[in-house]
Amino acid sequence: MWPVLFFLVTMVVISQGSALGLNGHQIHLLQPKSGSWGLHVPNVSCLSWRLGVETHNIIGWSTVPKECEGYVGHYMLGYQYRSDSKVVANQALLYAQSLDLAGDGKDVWIFDVDETTLSNLPYYAEHGFGAEPYNSTLFNAWVLEGKAFALPESLNLYEKLLSLGIKVVFITGRGESQRNVTTTNLKNVGYHTWEKLILKSSSYTGVTSLVYKSSERKKLEKKGYRIVGNMGDQWTDILGHHAGNRTFKLPDPMYYIS
Amino acid sequence: MWPVLFFLVTMVVISQGSALGLNGHQIHLLQPKSGSWGLHVPNVSCLSWRLGVETHNIIGWSTVPKECEGYVGHYMLGYQYRSDSKVVANQALLYAQSLDLAGDGKDVWIFDVDETTLSNLPYYAEHGFGAEPYNSTLFNAWVLEGKAFALPESLNLYEKLLSLGIKVVFITGRGESQRNVTTTNLKNVGYHTWEKLILKSSSYTGVTSLVYKSSERKKLEKKGYRIVGNMGDQWTDILGHHAGNRTFKLPDPMYYIS
Numbered sequence: 205m206w207p208v209l210f211f212l213v214t215m216v217v218i219s220q221g222s223a224l225g226l227n228g229h230q231i232h233l234l235q236p237k238s239g240s241w242g243l244h245v246p247n248v249s250c251l252s253w254r255l256g257v258e259t260h261n262i263i264g265w266s267t268v269p270k271e272c273e274g275y276v277g278h279y280m281l282g283y284q285y286r287s288d289s290k291v292v293a294n295q296a297l298l299y300a301q302s303l304d305l306a307g308d309g310k311d312v313w314i315f316d317v318d319e320t321t322l323s324n325l326p327y328y329a330e331h332g333f334g335a336e337p338y339n340s341t342l343f344n345a346w347v348l349e350g351k352a353f354a355l356p357e358s359l360n361l362y363e364k365l366l367s368l369g370i371k372v373v374f375i376t377g378r379g380e381s382q383r384n385v386t387t388t389n390l391k392n393v394g395y396h397t398w399e400k401l402i403l404k405s406s407s408y409t410g411v412t413s414l415v416y417k418s419s420e421r422k423k424l425e426k427k428g429y430r431i432v433g434n435m436g437d438q439w440t441d442i443l444g445h446h447a448g449n450r451t452f453k454l455p456d457p458m459y460y461i462s
Numbered sequence: 463m464w465p466v467l468f469f470l471v472t473m474v475v476i477s478q479g480s481a482l483g484l485n486g487h488q489i490h491l492l493q494p495k496s497g498s499w500g501l502h503v504p505n506v507s508c509l510s511w512r513l514g515v516e517t518h519n520i521i522g523w524s525t526v527p528k529e530c531e532g533y534v535g536h537y538m539l540g541y542q543y544r545s546d547s548k549v550v551a552n553q554a555l556l557y558a559q560s561l562d563l564a565g566d567g568k569d570v571w572i573f574d575v576d577e578t579t580l581s582n583l584p585y586y587a588e589h590g591f592g593a594e595p596y597n598s599t600l601f602n603a604w605v606l607e608g609k610a611f612a613l614p615e616s617l618n619l620y621e622k623l624l625s626l627g628i629k630v631v632f633i634t635g636r637g638e639s640q641r642n643v644t645t646t647n648l649k650n651v652g653y654h655t656w657e658k659l660i661l662k663s664s665s666y667t668g669v670t671s672l673v674y675k676s677s678e679r680k681k682l683e684k685k686g687y688r689i690v691g692n693m694g695d696q697w698t699d700i701l702g703h704h705a706g707n708r709t710f711k712l713p714d715p716m717y718y719i720s
Contacts (some may be wrong), residue, residue: 223605252545255513255516255546256546258517259516261550261711262549286508288510291513291514292514292519295520
């Protein structure tokens, strides 16, 4: 049966690309010979692009490919992003529950903030889902509104980690000048307590996120903390030194931080 | 437009799960209210499972979840696996072309063998695409047939790397007893030359792939080789020590090697 199926599927894919104008941009959807896919079936090559990003094969990119704006928008607003995030959070919880914790208050879990615990999706939905070049003025104005919402899977994980006796440390690329608004935003959406909220101080100006975060994790371990887990939406949150006993990568096809 | 679309897409996803018997196993496909999806639209949760595997969030698993056998089969035999592999190989080639090579014959690229340069898909298609427990007797019998085919994207990359003056080193979990059949199989499908073919010697019995491969890479560097790139289908091919200047992860949702 499989060889026949392979042939059929291949033929369907080859013969049925078509274009659909959406939100001002052309996106290409694979469509069956009759009937309708609905709107959330992706362009195959955008799907491969997203997988390449999530697996750290595609690095150093500055914007979402223009032809993938519609695909990334559908992904971020639809069921799949939620489902993908849930699988990661579930794995993290299973892992945390398996730990033999010391109970001395030194076991910590590191969370990144943007697109890990807080979501800026309302901002990105207005700015091409990462297809527009990053605009720090506009993005910082959004951050200062303090209206980012909680990623539900991460908030749920956060609460369960606390109940296990694991303390939470946030390490974010947001600057010290955004400490107050970040604190308020986190608390407003349900992150009610933490051991530390580490923001990028001016001494790290021009330093990559990878180096900055590795350095701050090293300081934590020098203070006697054990990093039992580390979760971020960027590979630079979880690569580098002192990454933690186990790391978790949440999906984010909207931007890349080095 | 986006909030409305979000609502619509969510409603479509929630309301339209249905079951389709395929190859003796039930798989759940999302279907539109009218028309046909065709056969290659995946179960959303199996898609999230696959992403979790490819991003190293789901580790240590022994078999593909039974309910995802049909999904993984479609993926492996269809357009998406080829497309995903091509994106990875293209990134690897772009990277290799950007290198300033010494030209002294010491720049090497490491390839894993199974599901990286050679494909055992004909075997796995007969054994549940990883949903059946691994059977070393049957798999080794397949290997000894020497009928694995070349992954086209990897073979193309291999040829381009050679033309750039990069030498190729294969490091495989296959044992020394399979050296002859592996050599013949590689040559028969187009891998006509290499610097070294490193197979797992009996001294590594009981040692993880991660440790074995790290150890062999260390030996290479001690001999003066520079590992400019490293490509595998398993995270344990590209994690660990002396991983190489840059690593590339090919898709493989069929099995996990620690």
